[in-house]
Amino acid sequence: MEIKVILLQHTQEPERVVAQAAKLCYSAVGLEAIAEKLTPEKTAGFIQTLAQMGHLSAFEHAGFTFGIEGVSRALTHQLVRHRLASFSQQSQRYVTLREFPYITPPSLAQKPELKKRFDETLNSLGQAYGELLAAGIPAEDARYLLPNACETKIVVSMNARELLHFFALRCCNRAQWEIHALADEMLRVVKPVAPALFAQAGPGCVSGACPEGKMSCGNMAEVREKYAR
Amino acid sequence: MEIKVILLQHTQEPERVVAQAAKLCYSAVGLEAIAEKLTPEKTAGFIQTLAQMGHLSAFEHAGFTFGIEGVSRALTHQLVRHRLASFSQQSQRYVTLREFPYITPPSLAQKPELKKRFDETLNSLGQAYGELLAAGIPAEDARYLLPNACETKIVVSMNARELLHFFALRCCNRAQWEIHALADEMLRVVKPVAPALFAQAGPGCVSGACPEGKMSCGNMAEVREKYAR
Amino acid sequence: MEIKVILLQHTQEPERVVAQAAKLCYSAVGLEAIAEKLTPEKTAGFIQTLAQMGHLSAFEHAGFTFGIEGVSRALTHQLVRHRLASFSQQSQRYVTLREFPYITPPSLAQKPELKKRFDETLNSLGQAYGELLAAGIPAEDARYLLPNACETKIVVSMNARELLHFFALRCCNRAQWEIHALADEMLRVVKPVAPALFAQAGPGCVSGACPEGKMSCGNMAEVREKYAR
Amino acid sequence: MEIKVILLQHTQEPERVVAQAAKLCYSAVGLEAIAEKLTPEKTAGFIQTLAQMGHLSAFEHAGFTFGIEGVSRALTHQLVRHRLASFSQQSQRYVTLREFPYITPPSLAQKPELKKRFDETLNSLGQAYGELLAAGIPAEDARYLLPNACETKIVVSMNARELLHFFALRCCNRAQWEIHALADEMLRVVKPVAPALFAQAGPGCVSGACPEGKMSCGNMAEVREKYAR
Numbered sequence: 001m002e003i004k005v006i007l008l009q010h011t012q013e014p015e016r017v018v019a020q021a022a023k024l025c026y027s028a029v030g031l032e033a034i035a036e037k038l039t040p041e042k043t044a045g046f047i048q049t050l051a052q053m054g055h056l057s058a059f060e061h062a063g064f065t066f067g068i069e070g071v072s073r074a075l076t077h078q079l080v081r082h083r084l085a086s087f088s089q090q091s092q093r094y095v096t097l098r099e100f101p102y103i104t105p106p107s108l109a110q111k112p113e114l115k116k117r118f119d120e121t122l123n124s125l126g127q128a129y130g131e132l133l134a135a136g137i138p139a140e141d142a143r144y145l146l147p148n149a150c151e152t153k154i155v156v157s158m159n160a161r162e163l164l165h166f167f168a169l170r171c172c173n174r175a176q177w178e179i180h181a182l183a184d185e186m187l188r189v190v191k192p193v194a195p196a197l198f199a200q201a202g203p204g205c206v207s208g209a210c211p212e213g214k215m216s217c218g219n220m221a222e223v224r225e226k227y228a229r
Numbered sequence: 230m231e232i233k234v235i236l237l238q239h240t241q242e243p244e245r246v247v248a249q250a251a252k253l254c255y256s257a258v259g260l261e262a263i264a265e266k267l268t269p270e271k272t273a274g275f276i277q278t279l280a281q282m283g284h285l286s287a288f289e290h291a292g293f294t295f296g297i298e299g300v301s302r303a304l305t306h307q308l309v310r311h312r313l314a315s316f317s318q319q320s321q322r323y324v325t326l327r328e329f330p331y332i333t334p335p336s337l338a339q340k341p342e343l344k345k346r347f348d349e350t351l352n353s354l355g356q357a358y359g360e361l362l363a364a365g366i367p368a369e370d371a372r373y374l375l376p377n378a379c380e381t382k383i384v385v386s387m388n389a390r391e392l393l394h395f396f397a398l399r400c401c402n403r404a405q406w407e408i409h410a411l412a413d414e415m416l417r418v419v420k421p422v423a424p425a426l427f428a429q430a431g432p433g434c435v436s437g438a439c440p441e442g443k444m445s446c447g448n449m450a451e452v453r454e455k456y457a458r
Numbered sequence: 459m460e461i462k463v464i465l466l467q468h469t470q471e472p473e474r475v476v477a478q479a480a481k482l483c484y485s486a487v488g489l490e491a492i493a494e495k496l497t498p499e500k501t502a503g504f505i506q507t508l509a510q511m512g513h514l515s516a517f518e519h520a521g522f523t524f525g526i527e528g529v530s531r532a533l534t535h536q537l538v539r540h541r542l543a544s545f546s547q548q549s550q551r552y553v554t555l556r557e558f559p560y561i562t563p564p565s566l567a568q569k570p571e572l573k574k575r576f577d578e579t580l581n582s583l584g585q586a587y588g589e590l591l592a593a594g595i596p597a598e599d600a601r602y603l604l605p606n607a608c609e610t611k612i613v614v615s616m617n618a619r620e621l622l623h624f625f626a627l628r629c630c631n632r633a634q635w636e637i638h639a640l641a642d643e644m645l646r647v648v649k650p651v652a653p654a655l656f657a658q659a660g661p662g663c664v665s666g667a668c669p670e671g672k673m674s675c676g677n678m679a680e681v682r683e684k685y686a687r
Numbered sequence: 688m689e690i691k692v693i694l695l696q697h698t699q700e701p702e703r704v705v706a707q708a709a710k711l712c713y714s715a716v717g718l719e720a721i722a723e724k725l726t727p728e729k730t731a732g733f734i735q736t737l738a739q740m741g742h743l744s745a746f747e748h749a750g751f752t753f754g755i756e757g758v759s760r761a762l763t764h765q766l767v768r769h770r771l772a773s774f775s776q777q778s779q780r781y782v783t784l785r786e787f788p789y790i791t792p793p794s795l796a797q798k799p800e801l802k803k804r805f806d807e808t809l810n811s812l813g814q815a816y817g818e819l820l821a822a823g824i825p826a827e828d829a830r831y832l833l834p835n836a837c838e839t840k841i842v843v844s845m846n847a848r849e850l851l852h853f854f855a856l857r858c859c860n861r862a863q864w865e866i867h868a869l870a871d872e873m874l875r876v877v878k879p880v881a882p883a884l885f886a887q888a889g890p891g892c893v894s895g896a897c898p899e900g901k902m903s904c905g906n907m908a909e910v911r912e913k914y915a916r
Contacts, residue, residue, distance in 0.1 A: 006260065008246050008249065008250075008260070009240050009241045009242055009243075009245070009246040009290075010240065010241065011238050011239065011240055011241075011292060011294065012238045012239065012240075012241055013238055014238075016238070017237050017238040017294055017384075020237065020296075020384070021237075021294075021317035021384035022317060024317055024318070024319055024382055024383075024384055025317055025318065025319060025320050025323070026320060026323045026324065027319065027324065028324050028325070028326070028327075030298055030382060031235065031237070031296040031298065031382065031384070052900075053900065054898060057315070057316075057317065058317050058384075060315035060386060061238075061294050061315055061317070061384065061386045063240060063292040063386070063388075065240065065246055065250075065290050067249075067260040069259055069260065072602065073535065073606075074550075074601065074602055076535070077531065077534070077535045077538070080535070080538055080539055081538055081545065083541040083542075084541075086286070086289035086290055086388065087286075087539065088250035088251060088253055088254055088286065088287050088290070089253070089254065090253055090254060090256065091254050091255060092532075092606070093634060094254070094255045095255065095256065095257050096257070097257070098257075102602075103602065104602070105595075105599035105602055107595055107596060107599045108590070108595060108599060108602075111593075111595075114590060114593055114595060117586055117589060117590070118586070118590070118602075118603065121582065121583055121586040121603060122603070124579065124582065125579055125583060125605070128575055128576070128579040131575060132566070132572060132575070132576070135569075135572055137563075137565055137566060137569075137572060138565060140634060141563035141565045141566060143532065143606055144530065144532055144560075144561065144562075144563055144576075144605060144606050144607035145576065145579060145580070145605050145606070145607065146605060146606050147583075147602060147603050147604060147605050147606075148531075148550070148601055148602050148603070148604050148605075148606075149602035149603065153253055153259060153260065154253075155246075155249070155250035155253055155260070155287075155290060157289060157290045157292070157388075159292075159315065159386075176551060176598060211741060213739075213740065281671075282671065283669060301831065302764065302835075303779075303830065303831055305764070306760065306763070306764045306767070309764070309767055309768055310767055310774065312770040312771075313770075316768065321761075321835070322863060331831075332831065333831075334824075334828035334831055336824055336825060336828045337819070337824060337828060337831075340822075340824075343819060343822055343824060346815055346818060346819070347815070347819070347831075347832065350811065350812055350815040350832060351832070353808065353811065354808055354812060354834075357804055357805070357808040360804060361795075361801060361804070361805070364798075364801055366792075366794055366795060366801060367794060369863060370792035370794045370795060372761065372835055373759060373761055373789075373790065373791075373792055373805075373834060373835050373836035374805065374808060374809070374834050374835070374836065375834060375835050376812075376831060376832050376833060376834050376835075377760075377779070377830055377831050377832070377833050377834075378831035378832065405780060405827060440512060442510075442511065464718065466704050466707065466708075466718070467698050467699045467700055467701075467703070467704040467748075468698065468699065469696050469697065469698055469699075469750060469752065470696045470697065470698075470699055471696055472696075474696070475695050475696040475752055475842075478695065478754075478842070479695075479752075479775035479842035480775060482775055482776070482777055482840055482841075482842055483775055483776065483777060483778050483781070484778060484781045484782065485777065485782065486782050486783070486784070486785075488756055488840060489693065489695070489754040489756065489840065489842070515773070515774075515775065516775050516842075518773035518844060519696075519752050519773055519775070519842060519844045521698060521750040521844070521846075523698065523704050523708075523748050525707075525718040527717055527718065544744070544747035544748055544846065545744075546708035546709060546711055546712055546744065546745050546748070547711070547712065548711055548712060548714065549712050549713060552712070552713045553713065553714065553715050554715070555715070556715075611711055611717060611718065612711075613704075613707070613708035613711055613718070613745075613748060615747060615748045615750070615846075617750075617773065617844075
């Protein structure tokens with residue numbers, strides 16, 4: 001299964017509302033007068049100034065909602081630890097997963113014999129899951145057999161400030177591969193909608209020193225080039 | 230000064246995204262298949278069912294950003310206690326308030342003599358504030374003279390779930406008059422944009438018993454009629 | 459495996475600090491003068507008044523930290539959705555689970571044949587997991603095989619207000635059996651430490667009508683008796 | 688008036704619970720086995736390692752509750768913008784402030800003539816406030832006259848992670864003088880109770896480069912010495 005990310009909805013004119021709100025803090029005039037002077041160029045320039053100074057509180061006014069499919073329950077157990085976010089996830093208590101799609105780690109995909117062992121184990125597990133259901137065990141109990149690899153679908157809302165934090169942690173080469181791939185994909189779909197808000201998005205090393213210290217991947221030049229696109 | 234509330238921006242298609250996310254939790258199919266079946270009528274009906282059952286988590290995917298002017302610092306000190314929200318407020322540290330508009334409580338507006346005392350006090354206070362500034366005291370210190378009545382401007386973002394909670398507390402007749410007026414105005418501007426999400430919005434008594442117990446205003450019939458509009 | 463809950467630590471004198479903070483809101487005197495008058499009896503009485511009026515904000519000053527073992531990853535995926543809480547969980551990325559303990563749903567425990575099928579499936583899964591590790595697959599990838607049933611350990615901190623909300627949702631007969639059992643156990647260990655704060659703790663029906671409407675378990679008398687202890 | 692900060696209560700053994708929780712994430716053994724090995728020295732050393740790596744999530748298990756008096760409403764309007772905290776504040780709606788103490792900014796205290804102007808203005812304001820009350824205006828409306836300088840009392844709870852963030856922002860020389868003084872005082876009372884948790888507490892420059900860029904105070908050597916004590 002492939003990760004699939006759709007930007008379902010977002011705040012209209014996300015950069016305009018961020019700039020308008022941030023300008024209010026330092027302005028003697030009202031919101032309409034501020035809005036009149038906000039050309040797209042001024043908006044983008046002002047947002048980049050805010051980002052460079054780390055004045056990110058106004059970035060919270062821009063919200064983004066993602067539809068995510070083709071990810072594992074291993075990933076979502078980690079994803080929902082982000083508390084400044086809203087989640088709606090397909091329930092294994094209420095939804096019976098007859099087809100049972102799952103995610104295969106790349107380290108297995110490259111080793112045919114181990115991948116075969118992985119697939120056979122999950123197939124026999126899927127068979128046992130089906131038998132328990134057929135014997136009258138409720139889905140919410142039969143699911144105790146289901147593996148971390150199990151595919152799930154989830155809707156996630158975060159604001160731009162929290163997204164920048166999410167990208168800083170999860171686009172890092174030291175992040176777990178699946179949530180790293182998800183974060184990259186979320187950044188890919190959100191960047192065209194709000195290019196100024198996400199101009200500096202990416203792992204910590206994109207806009208400063210590597211925060212991982214001794215654990216650094218050591219490939220900062222490559223990483224910076226990737227996220228500068 | 231009059232309260233002025235503008236709905237600056239909001240999540241596009243707020244009701245559609247809430248319904249789509251909520252349906253995902255109980256659905257074996259994916260987000261696109263869910264979206265295809267979502268007519269406006271089905272969306273509205275489903276949202277009202279969610280509201281009646283108190284299943285409000287998917288309401289968080291719909292965000293709303295309000296521009297608010299003509300309110301007092303007494304009000305905003307109370308408003309910013311709502312922690313599931315984002316705020317950008319005109320700063321008294323950085324903005325010098327030469328004109329010094331202020332909010333007059335209705336209990337004073339009706340008593341000309343007391344209102345005169347109120348106005349005179351605030352005028353002499355404004356004069357002292359100006360003198361301190363002229364003598365070189367920084368605005369951030371001169372503002373220690375400024376009263377709670379002082380007008381302020383603020384941008385507020387909340388999601389629909391938090392807004393319903395805000396309205397439940399602040400549209401109540403026992404809420405303080407100014408934040409009650411603000412909440413009514415916020416509800417007035419947001420309801421046309423998402424009528425199903427806010428169909429049951431209002432104080433607690435709109436959808437159940439009065440939660441104030443012995444402190445109840447006792448006018449539930451009138452209140453319910455007001456918020457049913 | 460049995461659920462095991464330890465109250466690791468908590469705010470010292472949790473009821474005293476809640477009462478002191480709540481009294482401050484309505485008092486012209488300072489914190490020391492308030493503290494002097496707070497006998498244990500007055501504290502308990504005042505807290506129960508706050509609880510009955512639903513004035514719970516001061517309950518946030520009392521925090522509780524639980525050590526939890528013997529629960530499944532199915533449970534913790536649900537538990538960590540509570541966002542007003544702090545979590546530290548045993549990592550399947552870094553910890554290799556050689557013994558692989560797991561949780562068996564009661565619906566299976568009562569049916570020997572199905573339980574045997576469940577156990578055999580998990581044993582063969584554990585064997586495959588071990589083989590992947592032995593073949594050099596990293597633990598963070600081999601764990602994609604691990605089931606929801608897998609035992610995990612987690613430390614959870616919540617304040618008293620959030621705990622009351624947690625108990626209201628999770629002590630309900632309609633909650634999933636495992637998180638219901640956890641919530642009951644958390645309530646059992648926390649109640650002796652702060653009996654007034656948790657006097658009305660339990661599912662929604664303990665202090666009012668059943669909030670589940672048509673989905674009600676219908677056993678409110680029994681439930682109320684259970685949580686009155 | 689002088690700022691007065693009391694550490695009202697805190698999590699028992701705050702450093703022990705943080706270390707125990709953090710160790711659980713990477714440990715194959717249970718909480719009791721972890722606790723047995725935790726000598727005070729190991730605990731302190733482990734916490735400092737966590738702090739240096741920026742792995743602060745376990746710091747959330749240690750909570751601290753402060754009683755604060757002798758601060759202005761200007762300060763608390765700023766303080767309550769910290770959303771990962773709990774607050775109980777003396778209410779100007781319910782408490783009639785007959786004595787009306789207030790905070791004088793140092794920039795005024797040093798200029799006798801301006802200070803006299805400040806005092807006279809606030810005295811006449813206090814008189815008007817008293818007259819409105821005597822004429823039957825409710826306290827919640829008469830308070831619209833009360834100034835930012837007005838003294839208030841507040842109880843604040845934050846966990847150690849949020850406190851470190853609070854100190855990073857508010858102990859900075861660029862922070863407003865009154866909240867800077869409060870933060871210094873909060874750090875002074877909390878440090879003896881949890882010296883390892885707060886070993887690196889202070890403005891951003893204490894553990895790295897100055898985050899203020901061009902706006903830097905330029906006195907990093909002095910600042911670092913102050914917070915190293």
